[in-house]
Amino acid sequence: MRHFAVVGSGPAGFYTAEALDKAYGESARIDILDRYPVPYGLIRFGVAPDHQSLKAVSKRYDKVAESAGVDFIGNVAVGRDVSVAELLELYDAVILAVGSPHSRKLGIPGEDLPGVIGSAEFVGWYNGHPDYTDLDPPLSGEHAAVIGNGNVALDCARILSKTRHEFEGSDIVGHALDALDASAIRTVTILGRRGPHQIAMTPKELGELGHLEAAVPIVDPADFPPLAADAPLEPGLRKSVGLLRGFADLDPDKPKRMVFDFFAKPVRIEGDGKAERIIVERTELDEAGAARGTGETYAVPASLIVSAIGYSSAPIDGVPYDERGGKFLNDGGRIADRLYAVGWARRGPSGTIGTNRPDGYEVADQVAAAMAPGSASDRPGAKGLKALLESRGAMPTDYYDWRKIEETETANARPGSPREKLVRHDDWLRTLGRS
Ligand SMILES: Cc1cc2nc3c(=O)[nH]c(=O)nc-3n(C[C@H](O)[C@H](O)[C@H](O)COP(=O)(O)OP(=O)(O)OC[C@H]3O[C@@H](n4cnc5c(N)ncnc54)[C@H](O)[C@@H]3O)c2cc1C
Secondary structure: OEEEEEEOOOHHHHHHHHHHHHHHHHHEEEEEEOOOOOOOOHHHHOOOOOOHHHHOOHHHHHHHHHOOOEEEEEOOOEOOOEOHHHHHHHOOEEEEOOOOOEEOOOOOOOOOOOOEEEHHHHHHHHOOOHHHOOOOOOOOOOEEEEEOOEHHHHHHHHHHHOOOHHHOOOOOOHHHHHHHHOOOOOEEEEEOOOOHHHOEOOHHHHHHHOOOOOEEEEOOHHHOOOHHHHOOOOHHHHHHHHHHHHHOOOOOOOOEEEEEEOOEEEEEEEOOOOOOEEEEEEEEEOOOOOEEEEEEEEEEEOOEEEEOOOEEOOOOOOOOEEOOOOEEOOEOOEEEOOEEEOOHHHHOOOOOOOOHHHHHHHHHHHHHHHOOOOOOOOOOOHHHHHHHHHHOOOOOEEHHHHHHHHHHHHHOOOOOOOOOOOOOHHHHHHHOOOO
16 A cells, blocks of 8 residues: 655645546555645635636545545644654655745835735635635725736736625625625726736636626727737737727726726835835836836826735745745656655646646656555555644544535525635634534
């Protein structure tokens, strides 16, 4: 028998467990560890609550968790409750699938002012992440800004612009729904350092903006190159740029506006004890396609500023870390002997849910090449881990504990919502009778 520990129960962790389970069958036990008693990583805490069809991928992960060779061990934080070195003693291989939970910093003066929030925090707040339940983003001003030109920036801007009615059928948490419903924000400026041809926004996410109940996207046609320049673009990007161009034809007469401000590089955030405005420098593209400042600056009013410029992993003691890339140092997923990384922890924060699948399968192949299916070792796996955790007073949970939490969330759902998430660690444990 072989024992494998997959650390992290997001898409990368589940696809890796699925691949290992297929490769080893009954000759291995695979434990998926997570710091929370609730699985799925960013499927639960990142993907937008009004994109329920995407969240349905968790049903596939349930099948993996229900497989005889796979166990989910929740409420165990690696680095806090058990070290990677200890896991390597207990398991034949350890695969880090811990994602990239931290927002990248802007690196400009004023970014620590109240009112400036990273997307990890803001997204976590409306998705019921226990660390951000009390975030209380300032929503009483009329102006907000979102920095970034990717899908996460679009998610944040859309969530700030939707009506209560438009959240029906979503699993946005009650505290965020009530706060957003009472929000005074009327303009959300989406700032991008470069132009429409350099966006990382996909057509589906952009297309939605043209059909919002109370908000309209605004673009300045002068920001676009001549139409003929779209032809050589990759088809997805060409479609996105076409959608953006089309926003210029929409009736701008709606109560809320989402203003695309291209060629705008944030240089500092100003305000009297809190964010009030962001100073941006007008840019142009240089020969290499990078943003080059023109020296012209102007102020964009914003009492809430969400920076959505990327994520980085949290370093773990004893694991080599690539500061620049915000991920673990690895060679094709291999960090060291019997230690691997997959998903965002391996590649950095890019790619869709599906991108993590080949990634997980590839690392499972490497593990299988190093220890042939059917081979054995005398490492104790979960038995040893549980004994160690018990000696430390930790309280691991299992997959059926999660289902109990899920049942409670479903039972508590407000009408039209699939669930009302429990948003505090204590609430999870209380539901399980463990606090
Ligand atoms: C805001 C946002 C919206 C997105 N929307 C979409 C979308 O609409 N469509 C799409 O295809 N993709 C979307 N993505 C991308 C997608 O979510 C990622 O590709 C995917 O979640 C990465 O998977 P992962 O398993 O590497 O990381 P994660 O999903 O982050 O999972 C990491 C897991 O590791 C656990 N963990 C972390 N540290 C520890 C530790 N020390 N010990 C134990 N456990 C730990 C975490 O609790 C978590 O469960 C979005 C991403 C974000 C940030």
